[in-house]
């Protein structure tokens with residue numbers, strides 16, 4: 495495993511050596527070999543969600559937030575209104591993006607441990623016909639909660655509005671079937687469940703929605719319509735592509751296929767999560783969420799109520815043993831998070847639990 499730490503984070507995360515190895519060459523961005531690699535990337539991204547024929551894949555340089563910002567800037571026009579369904583920090587971030595882009599935006603909010611509920615969404619859409627777009631975070635990485643995406647998608651489509659899905663921390667592991675679920679645009683990035691390296695976001699978008707969005711974006715770079723037209727014209731990126739990131743992601747997508755697609759990957763993550771949860775409970779930790787709404791992506795644990803454990807000490811001690819955990823992001827309770835995604839299996843989680851047990855014993859002894 496070389497000298498890389500084990501990343502128990504929601505991305506960047508632990509990647510396979512083959513994926514990292516795919517970066518060990520230079521690519522000319524306008525060379526036919528890289529144009530072919532880009533075409534393979536776009537085709538494979540669509541295939542993950544069954545979007546061939548109905549959607550187009552538009553990759554964009556940058557982190558996940560960049561693609562969310564580009565999608566809102568492009569698809570939500572100056573005369574449109576966005577409704578964001580918020581039960582965590584990433585939903586809140588979409589509200590901020592829309593405001594910064596000068597778009598009309600409203601939010602419906604739920605507590606961080608409650609799923610978005612379709613009845614309230616339907617009522618809001620009926621009450622306000624000026625809402626044109628609805629945005630949802632599939633798995634809210636703030637807590638790891640799984641929102642009932644297909645149900646919300648069909649309510650939104652039933653009311654005739656466009657549906658934007660932030661699938662950043664679910665794409666590649668949790669089912670998103672564009673053949674059966676009405677989604678206008680799915681947004682995700684290279685470095686989460688796809689197990690690529692960071693540097694690239696992408697949207698799977700209905701071409702009709704993109705056509706209608708020409709000229710909407712107030713930004714040159716964050717313009718998904720122009721980015722798409724660039725690929726359609728000559729298969730090339732408009733501006734310098736992160737060539738090594740693309741090469742790594744194509745390798746990672748081939749590996750996803752070999753694992754049995756999102757269903758195979760979900761099974762491995764579910765095994766990771768089950769191992770983690772059983773072990774953490776044995777060590778006396780409580781899961782923040784109700785298990786019924788928990789996705790097998792990232793788990794939030796409460797800090798012990800007696801205040802004996804300090805996150806920084808716990809983090810440092812585990813880092814010394816080669817494991818990087820993740821701080822909590824809850825607005826109310828003291829917590830920390832452990833990611834279940836990345837090129838890891840149950841045995842890695844057994845080793846982690848062993849390290850946590852040793853760390854707790856040592857911290858208690860001082």
Ligand SMILES: *Cc1c(COP(=O)(O)O)cnc(C)c1O
Nearest residue numbers: 557558559584631635660662663
């Ligand atoms: C990771 C993530 C993002 C994007 O975060 P970046 O740090 O910009 O990559 C957006 N939404 C969700 C739900 C995420 O998990």
